[in-house]
Amino acid sequence: MTDVSALLEVENLKIHFPIRDGLFGQVSGHVRAVDGVNIRIRRGTTFGLVGESGSGKSTLGRAMLGLYKPTTGTVRFDGKDIQAGGRKALAALRPKMQLVFQDPYGSLNPRVRAGDAIGEALLAHGLVRKAELRETVLEVMRICGLAPYQYARYPHEFSGGQRQRIGIARALALKPELIIADEPVSALDVSIQAQIINLFSDLKEQQGLTFLFISHDLAVVEHLCDEIAVMYLGVIVETASRNALFDHPRHPYTKALLSAIPVADPDAGRNRVVLQGELPSPAAPPAGCRFHTRCPLAVDRCRIEVPELRTLDNGHHVACHLA
Amino acid sequence: MPPLVEFQNLSTHFKTDEGIARAVQDVSFSIGEGETVGVVGESGCGKSVTALSLMGLVSRPAGYIAGGQILYRGKDLLTLKPEAMRTMRGNEIAMIFQEPMSSLNPVLTIGEQIVEPLIEHRKMPPKAAWAEAIALLTRVGIARPERIVEGYPHQLSGGMLQRVMIAIALSCKPKLLIADEPTTALDVTIQAQILDLLNRLKQDEGTALMLITHDLGLVAELADRVIVMYAGRVVETGTVRDVLRHPKHPYTRGLLASRPVPGQRLRRLVSIPGQVPSPARLPAYCAFAERCFAAVDICRSGIPSLGLADAPHRAACFLAQSGAI
Ligand SMILES: Nc1ncnc2c1ncn2[C@@H]1O[C@H](COP(=O)(O)OP(=O)(O)OP(=O)(O)O)[C@@H](O)[C@H]1O
Ligand SMILES: Nc1ncnc2c1ncn2[C@@H]1O[C@H](COP(=O)(O)OP(=O)(O)O)[C@@H](O)[C@H]1O
Ligand code: SF4
Ligand code: SF4
Ligand SMILES: [Mg+2]
Ligand SMILES: [Mg+2]
Numbered sequence: 001m002t003d004v005s006a007l008l009e010v011e012n013l014k015i016h017f018p019i020r021d022g023l024f025g026q027v028s029g030h031v032r033a034v035d036g037v038n039i040r041i042r043r044g045t046t047f048g049l050v051g052e053s054g055s056g057k058s059t060l061g062r063a064m065l066g067l068y069k070p071t072t073g074t075v076r077f078d079g080k081d082i083q084a085g086g087r088k089a090l091a092a093l094r095p096k097m098q099l100v101f102q103d104p105y106g107s108l109n110p111r112v113r114a115g116d117a118i119g120e121a122l123l124a125h126g127l128v129r130k131a132e133l134r135e136t137v138l139e140v141m142r143i144c145g146l147a148p149y150q151y152a153r154y155p156h157e158f159s160g161g162q163r164q165r166i167g168i169a170r171a172l173a174l175k176p177e178l179i180i181a182d183e184p185v186s187a188l189d190v191s192i193q194a195q196i197i198n199l200f201s202d203l204k205e206q207q208g209l210t211f212l213f214i215s216h217d218l219a220v221v222e223h224l225c226d227e228i229a230v231m232y233l234g235v236i237v238e239t240a241s242r243n244a245l246f247d248h249p250r251h252p253y254t255k256a257l258l259s260a261i262p263v264a265d266p267d268a269g270r271n272r273v274v275l276q277g278e279l280p281s282p283a284a285p286p287a288g289c290r291f292h293t294r295c296p297l298a299v300d301r302c303r304i305e306v307p308e309l310r311t312l313d314n315g316h317h318v319a320c321h322l323a
Numbered sequence: 324m325p326p327l328v329e330f331q332n333l334s335t336h337f338k339t340d341e342g343i344a345r346a347v348q349d350v351s352f353s354i355g356e357g358e359t360v361g362v363v364g365e366s367g368c369g370k371s372v373t374a375l376s377l378m379g380l381v382s383r384p385a386g387y388i389a390g391g392q393i394l395y396r397g398k399d400l401l402t403l404k405p406e407a408m409r410t411m412r413g414n415e416i417a418m419i420f421q422e423p424m425s426s427l428n429p430v431l432t433i434g435e436q437i438v439e440p441l442i443e444h445r446k447m448p449p450k451a452a453w454a455e456a457i458a459l460l461t462r463v464g465i466a467r468p469e470r471i472v473e474g475y476p477h478q479l480s481g482g483m484l485q486r487v488m489i490a491i492a493l494s495c496k497p498k499l500l501i502a503d504e505p506t507t508a509l510d511v512t513i514q515a516q517i518l519d520l521l522n523r524l525k526q527d528e529g530t531a532l533m534l535i536t537h538d539l540g541l542v543a544e545l546a547d548r549v550i551v552m553y554a555g556r557v558v559e560t561g562t563v564r565d566v567l568r569h570p571k572h573p574y575t576r577g578l579l580a581s582r583p584v585p586g587q588r589l590r591r592l593v594s595i596p597g598q599v600p601s602p603a604r605l606p607a608y609c610a611f612a613e614r615c616f617a618a619v620d621i622c623r624s625g626i627p628s629l630g631l632a633d634a635p636h637r638a639a640c641f642l643a644q645s646g647a648i
Binding site: 053159189193194195197198216218223258259260262263264265266272274277278 | 542591
């Protein structure tokens with residue numbers, strides 16, 4: 001099953017969190033945050049993961065980094081099960097997979113200077129000699145659009161966009177093969193978002209990195225990603241190349257998401273599908289198709305039978321009885 | 324007939340450690356009865372302070388109105404006594420915020436928070452007020468409102484809370500609803516529901532809307548006219564179609580170009596370099612000059628004005644006014 005072009009493969013992955021309640025902390029159920037996911041991220045590509053808040057995107061991303069132990073299923077990095085070698089093997093993998101966070105404010109220690117924050121992990125992993133540290137950090141800072149004089153500045157002296165550059169520089173410093181960026185631009189102003197999105201485009205082109213880009217902003221994902229998976233309540237409902245997904249969406253949920261993007265054109269035709277209600281609880285997902293409680297097309301069969309993720313053509317997969 | 328609200332040369336400042344922060348400077352625009360005006364710009368450009376000035380909610384003593392007038396149906400709100408201003412807020416003008424959680428009381432039930440203004444401002448008897456609360460929640464699209472009124476804020480999702488805020492705002496049948504980034508914290512699907520709701524509100528009730536957002540997409544969908552703010556000043560104003568299709572000010576053009584357009588799939592986005600200057604350190608010339616692709620020497624000679632007040636589409640830019648860009 002191992003595919004040489006794939007850097008990361010997720011197979012039949014489930015991450016369930018126990019719900020404890022009562023005085024004795026009995027387990028009364030499980031939050032099925034990720035509930036049977038298959039994904040393959042090819043080397044040098046940018047893979048987009050989209051879906052509503054609570055659909056399980058961050059949990060899936062964190063499981064790929066080995067931060068959660070799978071309930072079932074495997075995550076393979078470079079062909080090897082990341083959980084197979086125990087904690088030590090996982091620690092050795094860490095520098096190769098880096099996470100960039102959503103919150104450029106909370107993720108930096110206010111008492112650590114920018115340059116030191118970027119260099120910290122390099123030293124900890126023994127990836128550079130002390131004498132070369134400064135040079136290495138300055139080079140990553142340059143790539144990320146930070147000036148040398150900013151090396152000695154503290155986080156509060158930076159704007160949100162600049163802090164996000166520090167976060168990206170910190171990840172990049174370790175020369176990772178894979179960067180998982182979890183909503184890296186959502187907390188930023190549009191103009192600053194554009195600066196960071198361009199930085200991601202440059203990194204993709206110049207550094208040949210592989211990215212998993214998690215976002216609920218479909219316009220940004222369309223701009224940046226080569227392949228996209230749409231997640232709903234712990235499962236993938238559609239996955240395809242960018243052009244296939246945006247030009248010919250097949251799943252009713254994907255169609256609704258696409259129609260909800262606000263476009264800054266007063267004359268744009270709007271045939272919006274407004275989904276009613278909210279995401280059901282992942283502790284008790286609806287039977288049959290998980291989307292049937294909100295799907296405008298649902299028929300009887302949808303309430304009973306789980307739709308499999310079927311291959312349509314050329315890498316386009318969809319889980320819907322009617323698609 | 325005068326417009327519903329008219330800002331006339333409003334300036335709102337704050338005393339800060341850095342010096343005086345000119346958060347809002349010489350701002351003039353109006354909102355007609357039933358009209359939706361979008362106020363756009365990056366964070367820190369003075370949008371919220373403009374709205375808070377209108378609500379009489381600028382935090383004192385650090386913040387103060389440094390000049391100008393805010394007319395409501397021709398009457399200056401800035402001269403009203405606090406009691407009279409409170410009545411305005413309860414009956415004529417209502418506001419919803421980006422973070423609904425922070426404007427609700429965590430220890431009171433949703434129902435208690437909706438009936439309170441009904442009893443206080445609309446002098447309803449408690450029983451009628453509770454019935455009205457259920458009716459309001461139904462109107463903003465909340466299923467099973469009888470159960471929701473018993474719940475506490477932390478038990479509801481962001482989208483539900485924003486609906487509750489809208490229900491509370493509607494309870495006084497306001498003539499003007501100020502919505503400050505009402506969907507920024509929400510998912511696209513829930514955002515679409517709130518947009519739908521605001522649209523219905525405009526049509527059914529004729530409520531005027533001041534829509535504060537950094538999302539030009541929302542403006543395109545809801546607004547009749549647009550005010551673009553930069554560094555505390557209005558830099559462009561016009562109808563939605565004029566401003567979004569034929570933007571004049573380099574800042575407006577930059578904002579429009581920074582969002583990826585669905586279907587376009589360009590390799591790079593146009594981005595505005597740099598960031599918004601601190602309102603305590605504004606230059607005595609065009610505040611956008613440091614970030615402007617078109618800046619020339621004259622841009623640093625003074626502060627460009629918006630130009631003739633009766634022209635429908637205006638931009639505070641020397642080069643746009645001379646037709647050079
Ligand atoms: N450690 C945990 N324990 C229990 N439940 C959890 C835990 N982490 C996540 N969950 C639950 O799993 C579900 C998926 O959460 P996740 O954070 O992955 O969503 P997401 O798609 O990243 O959402 P968002 O867009 O809001 O970031 C949610 O219902 C969440 O409450
Ligand atoms: N209470 C306050 N004290 C000092 N400065 C403030 C205060 N409130 C707002 N400001 C400043 O006024 C400017 C405009 O703020 P605001 O209107 O909130 O911006 P926007 O809503 O456009 O994001 C910002 O620089 C902000 O830091
Ligand atoms: S399987 Fe049925 S409910 Fe599910 S998405 Fe397709 S049509 Fe809708
Ligand atoms: S006045 Fe000059 S600097 Fe200011 S926006 Fe116009 S061209 Fe740019
Ligand atoms: Mg998340
Ligand atoms: Mg604001």
